[in-house]
Amino acid sequence: MGGLAGPGAAAGGVWVVARTQSDALAAAGAEVELVGGWLGTLPQEDPEPARQLRRDDGSSDKGSSAEGKRAVAARLFRMRRPVPGAGLRAPVSFAFPRHMRRSAPAADVAHVHLCRDFVTCISTLLLGRAGTPVVAQTHGMLLPSDRRALRMFDRLITRRVLQIPALWLTLTEDEERGLARLGVDPGRFRRVVNATPEPGQAWSDPEKPVFLFAARLAPRKQPGVFVQAALEALAAGLDARFVVAGPDQGEAAKVQALVEGSGYADRFELVGELGPAEVRQRMAGCTAYVLPALSEPYPMTVLEAAALGAPVILTEQCGLAALMDRQEAAVVVEPSVPAVRDAMLRLAGDRAERERIGGNARLVHRENWSTEALAQDLLDAYRGAAGLQGGQP
CATH class of the missing domain: 3.40.50.2000 (Glycogen Phosphorylase B;)
Structure with a gap:
């Protein structure tokens, strides 16, 4: 689950990571569903060329990657921002969590790109209730805060969410220190790297700087x-x-x-x-x-x-x-x-x-940062999470 997929800059780097991970896993033979939210009206055409788009109305557009590799279908759900000025923490969607609840029993593991927001937190709670092993990745977004609104959100929701993931994928020591201060067991940290595919082109030094x-x-x-x-x-x-x-x-x-x-x-x-x-x-x-x-x-x-x-x-x-x-x-x-x-x-x-x-x-x-190494690392992490949750690794 990759969080916000767009439009445009609303997606940010997290969606790029989720998309890259999904395609790498699919290329390694895994069955993957990539789920994201979209602020406003859902696009009628694929916002990412050469990718299959599934909308929450059931329709889809098909595509294949430019390199001939499998591109994972992205299922998008419309999100709304009912609180003006609340930034990207406040978008809500009821269809998104409902889909996660319906899909949970069939999933071997759920990889959630987690933030202090309605959709990823509620979806994580529903996955935990269904007994689906959860692997969380926060990209440094979930850190202690002195802001009153965030501290209240943490007391009401985040504290419960933090108990659910069997494994936390981290990028840096600073991120691990922040999660530990929020109460996450450091024994459940696993350091990973991000990756990008080979671009199919190379840098060329311009004549003029x-x-x-x-x-x-x-x-x-x-x-x-x-x-x-x-x-x-x-x-x-x-x-x-x-x-x-x-x-x-x-x-x-x-x-x-x-x-x-x-x-x-x-x-x-x-x-x-x-x-x-x-x-x-x-x-x-x-x-x-x-x-x-x-x-x-x-x-x-x-x-x-x-x-x-x-x-x-x-x-x-x-x-x-x-x-x-x-x-x-x-x-x-x-x-x-x-x-x-x-x-x-x-x-x-x-x-x-x-x-x-x-x-x-x-x-x-x-x-x-190759996608091949990333896929194997993620598959190992998922097997470990399933084992910690009591499933078959």
Whole structure:
């Protein structure tokens, strides 16, 4: 169960992970149903090319993946947001949990991408009531909070939900510490990695430097730091272009004001939200992909850039920083304007360094983030969860 599938930026990286996991498991021979929610009217056409779409009205559109591999059917349920301004925690759907309750008896295991929201929490409670082994994955979203509303939600609902999963798939030590503080038994943690499929294309170094930011325009992603670092690099004499791609989540006006007031507006492209294929195309032709984010546990865009062999600039607050720094597969910097600026200048002036870092990144991806290894790891985790629940592993 992957949570929100769309539209657009509402899905976020969690749906990408759930989709990738489902396809990898299907390719390994497992029977998989991928279930998600959709804010507003359900799409009549598949929002993800080459994927089969099932709507909760029973109709479906069929497709096959571009690589000829099986793409798992995505069953989508319409979700509504009855509380204005409540963000993505408040969408509700009664059909979604009903489907989970009906499907639970036939499932060997349920993998829930869990957050503090109505749909994933209620669905987990129903799965627990049915006795279906549950594997939970929170992607760092379920951490202790001082916010009054979240603490109340935890007392009423989260505390009960935390007792149900037989196994918790975690990405980082910080995530494990947070879950332990909420009362989850550390003995039920299992560290996993995310993955992305081989993209079928490779990075090509552009003749003129082009730096890419492709993420949500949200405060934690720091698109403003990217723009300010770019402006300082331009002022230092760098002849380059800069692309800002991503949906607005509070920072678009700031980014636009910085660009328009800089005197360098002609060096920037503010392209808004792009589809997955467009993002890959931009990554494949950039000098470096830059993610100056704060407290970023496991960014899928970095995996996607690494799969292409594109050079990456990321911050030491990224959960992938230690591995990529150790393998010299990225330029790892402080999450500050001067540090990002200096990294841009360094890569722009050294083609051999770009090729070396990009090549190392592609090797790291193949060794750590392949979908084949992911599928086997997940199947082992599911067998373990079924055994802990008293079923047959």
